[in-house]
Amino acid sequence: xxxxxxxxxxxxxxxxxxxxxxxxxxxxxxxPFEILVGAVLTQNxxxxxxxxxxxxxxxxxVLTFPRMLNAAPGKLALLIRPSGYFNIKTKRLRNLLLFIRxxxxxxxxxxxxxxxxxxxxxxxxxxxxxxxTADSILLxxxxxxxxxxxxxxxxxxxxxxxxxxxADYRTVQRFFMNNLAKNVNFYNEYHALIVRIGKDHCKKxxxxxxxxxxxxxxxxxxxxxxx
DNA sequence: GACCAGGCACATC
DNA sequence: GATGTGCATGGT
Numbered sequence: 001x002x003x004x005x006x007x008x009x010x011x012x013x014x015x016x017x018x019x020x021x022x023x024x025x026x027x028x029x030x031x032p033f034e035i036l037v038g039a040v041l042t043q044n045x046x047x048x049x050x051x052x053x054x055x056x057x058x059x060x061x062v063l064t065f066p067r068m069l070n071a072a073p074g075k076l077a078l079l080i081r082p083s084g085y086f087n088i089k090t091k092r093l094r095n096l097l098l099f100i101r102x103x104x105x106x107x108x109x110x111x112x113x114x115x116x117x118x119x120x121x122x123x124x125x126x127x128x129x130x131x132x133t134a135d136s137i138l139l140x141x142x143x144x145x146x147x148x149x150x151x152x153x154x155x156x157x158x159x160x161x162x163x164x165x166x167a168d169y170r171t172v173q174r175f176f177m178n179n180l181a182k183n184v185n186f187y188n189e190y191h192a193l194i195v196r197i198g199k200d201h202c203k204k205x206x207x208x209x210x211x212x213x214x215x216x217x218x219x220x221x222x223x224x225x226x227x
Numbered sequence: 228g229a230c231c232a233g234g235c236a237c238a239t240c
Numbered sequence: 241g242a243t244g245t246g247c248a249t250g251g252t
Contacts, residue, residue: 043234049250050233084249088235130235150233195233 006162007179013160013214014186017193020213024192027140029054032108033065039136040092040128041083052082065106069097092128099126112142120146131169139191145182148191149173152198159202160214 028047029035034054041050056079057063062071077090103122104111111119116138123134131149138144149172158165163175180186201212 039233042232044232044247045234045249046232046251048232049248052250082249084232085234085247086249088247092235128235132234136233148233152233191233198233 003179009162010176010179014190014193016213017197018189021193021196023189024196026188026192027136029140031063032141034063035141036096036108036137037063037068037093039133039140040089040096041080043085043089043092043133045084050083053080056080056082065097065100065108068093069101088128095126095128099123108141112144116142116144116146119144131173135173139184139187143184145177145184145187147173147176147180147187149176150191150195150198152194152202153191155202156194156198156214 027035027038029038037057038050038054041053054063057068060075060079062068062076062079068076073090073094076093077086080086080089080093083089099122100106100108100111104114119142120134120138123129123137124131129137135146135148138146139148149169154163154165154167154172157163157172157175158167163172167175176187176190180190197212197214
């Protein structure tokens, strides 16, 4: 196989991004619980809106496990309103917390001391927790080496010709995890850098590749696909 | 005023 | 199994 070439390419893309943007210091959040909540709130939502919601939660002092679960759902919904989908996200947050209460006695430490692969399966059974949210929780809260795949990841790496444009989540995740060392800090930074460049250069319709760090490859692929 | 954002579940074919 | 739709706020 040409695995070696692909690995080198993935590393060189990472290096180019890191040179351009430096460390992203992810996940933005002060406590594991804040990161956990942020993972749900940011579903299909810009982080600036999530920040407003989290600020509300902090101000009303409900950003702890017991207080959030004790809060009236209506009040919780009101506080997270700026992050959008506030009714469904209220349910999702409560589903997640109730899952942790039932299975791990309100303890994130206890939760992450179980087998990570098994925990991933459990998280996916919680209504409202899909693959990206589960992996974000595992990586950024639990510090388990799961590569997080998001819309930017698929967009960028399919444009680079490294994955199929219709590849499903697990396929893309395996692509990265089979070709990169399973290292938490590395996965953390790589995903954060992908989001960073995605915001600037990889809009849905027209990728803006003017000064993008992986510009040459990116432009080449875009040119190819438009001809 | 359209379009998009660090998804997910559910309905329908 | 693929494809479509509701969920909702705030920034560009």
